[in-house]
Amino acid sequence: MQYRAPLCHVTVRICNGGVVAADRQTESERIGGARNTLPEPGGTELVGCSLGLRGAVNARDLGGYRAAGGLTLRSGTALRSDGLNHVTPEDLGRIGELGLRRVVDLRSADEVREAGADRLPEDVIVHHLPLRATDFDLHLTIRDALADGSPQRHRALFGDGRAHGMMTGLYRWFVTDPLARERFGALLRLLAAPEGPPLLFHCSAGKDRTGWAAALVLTALGVDRGTVLADYLLTNERSASAVDRALGELGARGLMREPELLLPVFRADRDYLDAAFAEVEAGWGGFDAFWREGLGLDGDVLAGLRVNLLDEAASPAGPLSPR
Numbered sequence: 001m002q003y004r005a006p007l008c009h010v011t012v013r014i015c016n017g018g019v020v021a022a023d024r025q026t027e028s029e030r031i032g033g034a035r036n037t038l039p040e041p042g043g044t045e046l047v048g049c050s051l052g053l054r055g056a057v058n059a060r061d062l063g064g065y066r067a068a069g070g071l072t073l074r075s076g077t078a079l080r081s082d083g084l085n086h087v088t089p090e091d092l093g094r095i096g097e098l099g100l101r102r103v104v105d106l107r108s109a110d111e112v113r114e115a116g117a118d119r120l121p122e123d124v125i126v127h128h129l130p131l132r133a134t135d136f137d138l139h140l141t142i143r144d145a146l147a148d149g150s151p152q153r154h155r156a157l158f159g160d161g162r163a164h165g166m167m168t169g170l171y172r173w174f175v176t177d178p179l180a181r182e183r184f185g186a187l188l189r190l191l192a193a194p195e196g197p198p199l200l201f202h203c204s205a206g207k208d209r210t211g212w213a214a215a216l217v218l219t220a221l222g223v224d225r226g227t228v229l230a231d232y233l234l235t236n237e238r239s240a241s242a243v244d245r246a247l248g249e250l251g252a253r254g255l256m257r258e259p260e261l262l263l264p265v266f267r268a269d270r271d272y273l274d275a276a277f278a279e280v281e282a283g284w285g286g287f288d289a290f291w292r293e294g295l296g297l298d299g300d301v302l303a304g305l306r307v308n309l310l311d312e313a314a315s316p317a318g319p320l321s322p323r
Helices: 089-098 109-115 139-149 150-157 162-176 178-193 209-220 225-252 259-266 270-284 287-294 299-309
Strands: 001-008 010-013 078-081 102-105 125-128 199-202
Touching: 078 209, 102 178, 139 150, 139 162, 139 259, 150 162, 150 259, 162 178, 162 209, 162 259, 162 270, 178 199, 178 209, 178 299, 199 209, 199 259, 209 225, 209 270, 209 299, 225 259, 225 270, 270 287
Parallel strands: 078 199, 102 125, 102 199
Antiparallel strands: 001 010
């Protein structure tokens, strides 16, 4: 995936990819009784499949994950990505082959204005569901900090765990903020609609807003928590070289004396996703209640997701997580 933002007249492009986590989980992390092993014996990776886009390198398919009831997420129906504003002409051909009906853009209006609108085939419907946390506006914070150029200010903003704290705060905001919940709920309704998928959702980096949206989809379908985490962390492996280049550029241009201070912002971290799920538990006591009361969704939306995204017609909607 790709994080591209103008920083003090320097464009830094971060491709966020990720690690396929080992098949480790405790009993308390199981959701819906499904298990996933990544990769399969022989080293063939069957899930987290790249869409092969040069301009959005972490665009990938949620298809292949095992869900509750022995079902599997159908390939080519729910796709996640970084921004599509830098896709190449060859990428456009590949996107056309996907047969997309809809794209959900979670970027703010400012992000779209600065980076550019998505480049898509003409027949794709774009839904703009902007998500921007005023108290955790990392884009603005980093831009202003680099424009200032003060090593002391950089350390005061991002050092001693403060960048990590900003990120965990952002993920808690995804759950506690009513507008954020409304936006995520709207995305899930689109995925559940009869003419919804194939649908691709994305933000700028395809890491945070997109990461939590994917976690919601997978959890709702009964994918185990360990696999939800593995999909989330699939951001880091694919981004490692690009993150290194971007941090090196910040240092070489004299914009930051300690560019590594930004690593917590540029990388996916288990703590961030755990913070969001902890907020679900704290506020609603579990995912079932969060689905109904937090996201404002009902059994019809869950049934629609199962019909649209799973490999065969699902049984009537039941509990989202074990009691």
